[in-house]
Amino acid sequence: MSTDTQQVESPLISQLRQGMRRENIGNALRDIGAGWKRRELWMTLGLHDVRQRYRRSKLGPFWITISMGVMVLALGLLYGQIFGQDIHEYLPFLAAGFVIWGLISTMILDGCQAFIVAEGMIRQLNAPVSIYAYRGLWSVLIAFAHNIWIFVAVALWFSVDLNWNFLWLLPAVVILLINGLWMSLFFGLLSARFRDVPLIIGSIVQVLFFITPVIWRPDMLPGRALLLHLNPFYHMIEIARAPMLGHPPELNNWLVVIGLALLGWAITLFFYSAYRWRIAYWV
Amino acid sequence: MGNYPVFLLGLPVAHRLLGLKETLVASILLENVSVSFPVYNSSTRSIKNRLIQSATGGQIRADGATQRISIVQALQNINLSLKSGDRIGLVGHNGAGKTTLLRVLGGIYEPNCGRVSVDGSTVPLFDISLGMNQESTGYENIILRGLFLGLTRQQIKSRLDEIAEFTELGDFLDLPIRTYSAGMQMRLAFAVSTSVVPDILLLDEGIGAGDASFLQKARERLKHFTDQVSIIVLSSHSEELISGMCSQALLMEHGQIVKHGPTEEVLALYRAMRGQ
Numbered sequence: 088m089s090t091d092t093q094q095v096e097s098p099l100i101s102q103l104r105q106g107m108r109r110e111n112i113g114n115a116l117r118d119i120g121a122g123w124k125r126r127e128l129w130m131t132l133g134l135h136d137v138r139q140r141y142r143r144s145k146l147g148p149f150w151i152t153i154s155m156g157v158m159v160l161a162l163g164l165l166y167g168q169i170f171g172q173d174i175h176e177y178l179p180f181l182a183a184g185f186v187i188w189g190l191i192s193t194m195i196l197d198g199c200q201a202f203i204v205a206e207g208m209i210r211q212l213n214a215p216v217s218i219y220a221y222r223g224l225w226s227v228l229i230a231f232a233h234n235i236w237i238f239v240a241v242a243l244w245f246s247v248d249l250n251w252n253f254l255w256l257l258p259a260v261v262i263l264l265i266n267g268l269w270m271s272l273f274f275g276l277l278s279a280r281f282r283d284v285p286l287i288i289g290s291i292v293q294v295l296f297f298i299t300p301v302i303w304r305p306d307m308l309p310g311r312a313l314l315l316h317l318n319p320f321y322h323m324i325e326i327a328r329a330p331m332l333g334h335p336p337e338l339n340n341w342l343v344v345i346g347l348a349l350l351g352w353a354i355t356l357f358f359y360s361a362y363r364w365r366i367a368y369w370v
Numbered sequence: 371m372g373n374y375p376v377f378l379l380g381l382p383v384a385h386r387l388l389g390l391k392e393t394l395v396a397s398i399l400l401e402n403v404s405v406s407f408p409v410y411n412s413s414t415r416s417i418k419n420r421l422i423q424s425a426t427g428g429q430i431r432a433d434g435a436t437q438r439i440s441i442v443q444a445l446q447n448i449n450l451s452l453k454s455g456d457r458i459g460l461v462g463h464n465g466a467g468k469t470t471l472l473r474v475l476g477g478i479y480e481p482n483c484g485r486v487s488v489d490g491s492t493v494p495l496f497d498i499s500l501g502m503n504q505e506s507t508g509y510e511n512i513i514l515r516g517l518f519l520g521l522t523r524q525q526i527k528s529r530l531d532e533i534a535e536f537t538e539l540g541d542f543l544d545l546p547i548r549t550y551s552a553g554m555q556m557r558l559a560f561a562v563s564t565s566v567v568p569d570i571l572l573l574d575e576g577i578g579a580g581d582a583s584f585l586q587k588a589r590e591r592l593k594h595f596t597d598q599v600s601i602i603v604l605s606s607h608s609e610e611l612i613s614g615m616c617s618q619a620l621l622m623e624h625g626q627i628v629k630h631g632p633t634e635e636v637l638a639l640y641r642a643m644r645g646q
Contacts, residue, residue, distance in 0.1 A: 128517040135503050135514070142505045211496045212518060213476040364480035367473070368407055 106361030115360040119272075122217030129218045133225030151233040159185050159237055166302050175245045182241040183331040184301040186234045187324050190227060190263060192292050197223040198271030199278040199285035206370040216366050220271035224264055231260075238331060248333040255330035262341075263323060266348050269355040276362055279369040295320055319347050396490030396569035396600040398452040398475060403484035405445040405470055405625075444470040445481070445625045452601050459612035459633060460605040461640050462622035468605040471622070472496070472572045475603060490569030490600060493519060498577055499559040508543030508550075508558055509534075515562040529565050536561045536591065538584075557584060564595040571596070573604045576611050609637050 122129070141147045162185070163178040170177070198220065202209065205219040242249055278284040299320040300308070308315060315321050322343040329336055445467050452458060460468040473479040474486060476494035501518045502511050512533055516526035534543055537557045539550075547555055560577065577592060596602060596615065606612050612619060612633060619636035621628040623643075629636050 125517075127523050131514060131517055132501075135506065139503070139505060208501065210473070210478060211494060211500050213478055213492060213494055214518075214520075367478050367480075 103361050106364065111364070112356065112360045115356060115363050118215040118363060119217045119359075122215040122221055125214060125218050126221065128214070129222035130225050132218075132222045133229065136222070136226045137229050148229070148233055151230050152236055155186065155189065155234045156237045156240075159241065162302060170303065170307065172304075179238070179241050179245050179247045179332060180304065180328075181302060182238040183328045184324055186231070186238050187263075187327045187331075188296065188299070188301045189234055190231045190260070190327075191267075191320065191323055192296065193227045193230065194224060194263070194267035195270050195274065195288060195292055196285070197227060198267065199274045199288050201271050201275035202279040202366055202370055203275075203282075203285075209367050209370050216363065217272065220268060220275055223271055223275075224267050227267070228264070242331075250333050252330045252333055252335050255336045256327055259327040259330065259336070262344055262348060263327065266323070266344065266351060269348070269351040272359050273351070273355040276358060276366065279366055280362075299324060319343060323347075396454050397487075398450065398489075398570065398601060398603075399485075399487045400448050400450040400474070401485040403445060403448040403474060403481045403486060404443070405467075405474060405479055405481045407442045407444055409440040409442055443625050445474065448474075448484070448625075448627060450620070450627070450630070452603070454600045456618065457602045457616040458604070459616035459619040459636075460603065460622060461607075461609075461612060461619055461636065462628075466622040467625040468622055469496075469574060470625070472574060472603060472605055475570070476572050488570065491520070492570040492572065493566065493568035494572040495563055495577060496572070496574040498563040499555060502547060502555065502559060504548040505546050507546055508537075508539055511547055511558060512543075512562050515559065516566070519563065519566045519568075521566060533561045533565050536587075553584070560588060561591075564591055567595065567598045569599070570601045571599045571603070573602065573606075575606050576604065576608070576615075609640075613637060 137148055137151075141150055144150060146153065159178070159182045163174070163181045166172075166181070167174045167177045201219045201223045202216065205222075208214075209216060209219070241247075274284065274288060278288075295318075298314070299318055300315065301324065305315055305321070322340040325340045326336055326344055329340070448471065460471060462468055470479065472494065474481055475488065476492055477486075477488065478494065480486075501514055503514060506514065509530070512530060513523060513526050516529075517523070521529075537543070537554075539554060539558065542550065542554065547558065550558070563577070602615065604612065604615055616633050618631065619633040620630045621636050621640050621643075628643075629639050
């Protein structure tokens with residue numbers, strides 16, 4: 088092994104040139120497809136990740152449910168007072184929004200870490216690297232399956248009108264996961280190379296929590312509809328929250344989320360084609 | 371030969387006589403493969419510095435010092451061709467590029483330039499306990515390890531009894547493996563890892579097998595296992611291990627191949643190079 092210090096063009100550029108060969112787009116798609124086929128592996132890994140976090144605790148993963156419950160109850164009582172809201176309407180609204188927000192934000196935050204935490208496996212296992220993104224999404228989905236019961240409990244308690252519209256939640260979660268996959272691949276890739284990306288994303292997500300109507304209602308923001316509608320996270324929350332509260336889904340929310348998926352996947356495929364092969368070197 | 375029915379004569383029989391599995395002819399071909407790593411430190415990994423770099427552009431570039439990025443040339447112009455039946459040992463100093471070469475063969479590192487074509491299912495066994503979960507039971511870990519090796523859950527279940535029996539761990543298999551001794555964990559990892567026969571096996575420093583009482587049994591299983599594998603690439607510092615398993619060897623130095631030939635010749639050269 089020889090080490091020499093040389094004047095080079097930025098390695099990112101030369102790697103890009105190498106990565107932009109046509110066959111790499113095929114390789115990237117194959118990687119994502121082959122990753123899907125290894126689902127028995129990443130489902131098991133994702134499940135182990137969740138169990139690992141709650142190992143040897145009496146209640147195990149039900150702590151996910153409990154901590155979400157405590158959070159919703161405390162915030163609900165407090166902000167219900169502050170905003171002068173009727174608790175019967177506000178608490179189900181908050182519970183639904185919070186559960187969905189939890190799904191979206193952990194998809195992004197865990198996505199940033201997808202490749203970083205899998206360092207050891209990436210360097211020893213000849214599996215498609217996309218399995219680490221799938222694995223993260225799977226554990227987020229498991230957490231979501233625990234959290235949704237908080238909403239169900241609140242909804243039953245306050246006798247929310249649960250109707251057939253609720254079924255719209257299913258396609259909503261699917262499109263959110265499709266968005267989550269590109270986010271994991273894209274931010275995971277970026278984070279593997281630049282280690283402050285997860286920190287930057289972390290603080291952005293924190294701000295987004297407050298500017299997205301999760302604890303406040305969209306109608307509390309009169310005259311600033313633009314701020315609301317330009318925020319894709321509002322639409323992502325809304326496609327899932329509306330059916331949970333018994334409302335039919337709105338077309339424009341869906342259009343934005345589908346548009347986000349298309350745009351996100353286009354950008355991700357570009358970067359993933361170009362730089363996927365560098366991930367093993369970066370981690 | 372005369373006892374074979376006529377329709378069995380031909381290729382399958384030839385394969386059986388050669389000790390090959392009927393379906394596969396594994397091969398590895400490397401052409402002009404080079405791998406280099408830019409060495410990142412915290413400053414090149416920081417987005418802030420990159421932004422500043424691109425904002426101030428040419429000036430810093432002209433300064434030179436901050437723009438110099440250490441490049442480690444881990445492999446240079448490697449040409450290698452292996453076919454079914456080959457057992458090859460990689461020797462060389464630490465950092466000669468042996469592990470990097472194994473990772474290229476395993477498809478973990480895609481090279482900067484050159485062509486790699488590998489035919490056949492490849493299993494890198496660098497760490498046979500990779501992916502074992504301390505909190506999960508022995509049985510769960512058998513399944514987990516099996517999935518890592520590319521088996522389906524169904525395939526693992528059909529081998530579960532055989533693997534469990536070989537480990538001799540009995541009821542311990544129902545306990546989390548953090549309660550196991552190191553030797554017991556090794557047995558488990560060994561039993562699972564040798565239950566799947568790949569076409570191409572990549573080994574770093576061989577396969578450890580735990581305590582002495584187990585060793586004889588493990589050795590037999592290992593022999594049976596390695597005999598079925600089509601191509602083995604073994605990187606090791608132990609000449610004994612290499613000459614015991616490999617018919618040919620590859621001496622590497624500074625990421626380049628110094629010599630590729632029969633094991634004894636290569637090991638002799640290696641000894642000479644080290645001044646012994």
